[in-house]
Amino acid sequence: MKQSTIIWTLLMVFGGLGLISVQLFRGKGEVYVREVPVEAKSSSKTSPEQTYRWSTYQEVSAKEKDDPGISFSFSRTLGLWVAAFCTLAIFSFLYGDNPLYKFTEAVFVGVSAAYAMVVGFWTEIVTNLYAKLLPELARMSFFPDMESDVHSDLLYLIPLVLSVLLLWRLAPKGNWIARWPLAFFIGATAGIRLISYLETDFIGQLQSTVMPFIVFSADGSMLWFKSLKNTVVIVGVTSCMVYFFFSVEHEGIVKYISRLGIWFLMVTFGASFAYTVMGRIALLSGRLDFLFNEWLGI
Amino acid sequence: MKRTVPLLISAVTGFVLIGTAFIPMFEEWGNDAMAWFNLLAAFAFILGGGNLLKMQLQKISAQQAGWGYAAVTLIAFFVTLFVGLAKVGVHPNAKFPEYSWSGNYLEEGGAFWWFFEYIFTPLSATMFALLAFYISSAAFRAFRAKNTEATILLIIAVIVLLGRTYASEWLTGGFPNEPIFGEGGITYSDFKLDHLSQIIMDDFTTPGMRAIKIGIALGVASTSLKVLLGVDRSYLGSDQEA
Numbered sequence: 261m262k263q264s265t266i267i268w269t270l271l272m273v274f275g276g277l278g279l280i281s282v283q284l285f286r287g288k289g290e291v292y293v294r295e296v297p298v299e300a301k302s303s304s305k306t307s308p309e310q311t312y313r314w315s316t317y318q319e320v321s322a323k324e325k326d327d328p329g330i331s332f333s334f335s336r337t338l339g340l341w342v343a344a345f346c347t348l349a350i351f352s353f354l355y356g357d358n359p360l361y362k363f364t365e366a367v368f369v370g371v372s373a374a375y376a377m378v379v380g381f382w383t384e385i386v387t388n389l390y391a392k393l394l395p396e397l398a399r400m401s402f403f404p405d406m407e408s409d410v411h412s413d414l415l416y417l418i419p420l421v422l423s424v425l426l427l428w429r430l431a432p433k434g435n436w437i438a439r440w441p442l443a444f445f446i447g448a449t450a451g452i453r454l455i456s457y458l459e460t461d462f463i464g465q466l467q468s469t470v471m472p473f474i475v476f477s478a479d480g481s482m483l484w485f486k487s488l489k490n491t492v493v494i495v496g497v498t499s500c501m502v503y504f505f506f507s508v509e510h511e512g513i514v515k516y517i518s519r520l521g522i523w524f525l526m527v528t529f530g531a532s533f534a535y536t537v538m539g540r541i542a543l544l545s546g547r548l549d550f551l552f553n554e555w556l557g558i
Numbered sequence: 559m560k561r562t563v564p565l566l567i568s569a570v571t572g573f574v575l576i577g578t579a580f581i582p583m584f585e586e587w588g589n590d591a592m593a594w595f596n597l598l599a600a601f602a603f604i605l606g607g608g609n610l611l612k613m614q615l616q617k618i619s620a621q622q623a624g625w626g627y628a629a630v631t632l633i634a635f636f637v638t639l640f641v642g643l644a645k646v647g648v649h650p651n652a653k654f655p656e657y658s659w660s661g662n663y664l665e666e667g668g669a670f671w672w673f674f675e676y677i678f679t680p681l682s683a684t685m686f687a688l689l690a691f692y693i694s695s696a697a698f699r700a701f702r703a704k705n706t707e708a709t710i711l712l713i714i715a716v717i718v719l720l721g722r723t724y725a726s727e728w729l730t731g732g733f734p735n736e737p738i739f740g741e742g743g744i745t746y747s748d749f750k751l752d753h754l755s756q757i758i759m760d761d762f763t764t765p766g767m768r769a770i771k772i773g774i775a776l777g778v779a780s781t782s783l784k785v786l787l788g789v790d791r792s793y794l795g796s797d798q799e800a
Contacts, residue, residue, distance in 0.1 A: 416597075448572070534716075544690040
């Protein structure tokens, strides 16, 4: 093992132990909750009235931990520590690829895939397929507040069949059949996007660009700043479009206009870059705030 | 069957949906198609999960390098899937307490909520936060004012970055609100970094963004037409596929 690796590893181990001891000593990194009792009466008018009781828990700040009705939450405290561990493990990649990072990366992949599946199941498959095809059963199980005059919509058998065909792709033979739902998917995307993009991004943007070069106020005086602003936008959009137009050679006057277009594009890219950096820095500060404020309580 | 039917399906679906935009009577068809589209997308996630399972199991059975991490992925996948589908720790809807499955799957305090709050959110946020370091180091290495275009990009990025932080106040906060030439007109305070950054964002980035959006719209329209007319068939894969 290299000397630098040993030094870094020791630093990380001792740093981690230090953090844990600080936490244990100061009693930070704990989550407290307030118990909110729930009492619900049976909604069925035919069956005898029955009362159901359970409790929900609301997170409160550590300052209120001595107040009545506030208790220590083991599951949320464990969650806080797991979140801190996950954050530090991902940050450890800055030092280099390491087993800790790989472990959390593997967890992330598994949890993300399952999360997407669960959300898709409850928000789409149950809500928009099961409830449409079998409304009576859906009412008796997941959606008791569903209106009773809803009848099954047999048209939804089509997406059900298409979905089954899509899953056929996992079968060892005959997986070409999955091309049919894929074709529907592609066709629907193309049809919807063609219209929406042409409407909002093409016609909409052109409409916004068609505006007067010179703007006058109600009393007839010229509005210099508004006129300058409009001129910058019109000239900018035109020059950028000229730069994107490759059917003519960029020579002579076209060359100068397209050069101006490149400058406008550079302004846009510069601002976009700055915004992207700011967004990432904001995320980073959010994570550091979590570590130092929520977890360490510094 | 293998190629003609999918081409027909995509063409009919696409052109019908385009038609519904022009015939208000059939507008509902478009909404139905969107609902089906979302359903298929939900099933595509199941397909993705199945594929992940297949790949990780292959890795484990072949004992490839790092197969232990594949096992970790599978454990995390199954545990999250189980707690999410079984609504572990979720209470019923308070209005219908006798229906035990009527609660919200993401209810605060539930097991799936715990996974979302304490594993998924910190991991995804930190993954993206890592990019702050890489984007900064890449910019430090790549940003050189070699020519006019690169100089413009650099200056604008610096103004917008500084203008959106406290550095703007620190560097240019002292600019007085006094006119530069004579009475009225432009003042020194107009050159504060936050003000310049606002002008750039409001006026000078608009033309570039508009031109890019117009270009994207034309690109989407032409690609969509190519797909619907069967000119682009790449989504069907090769003929050799089983």
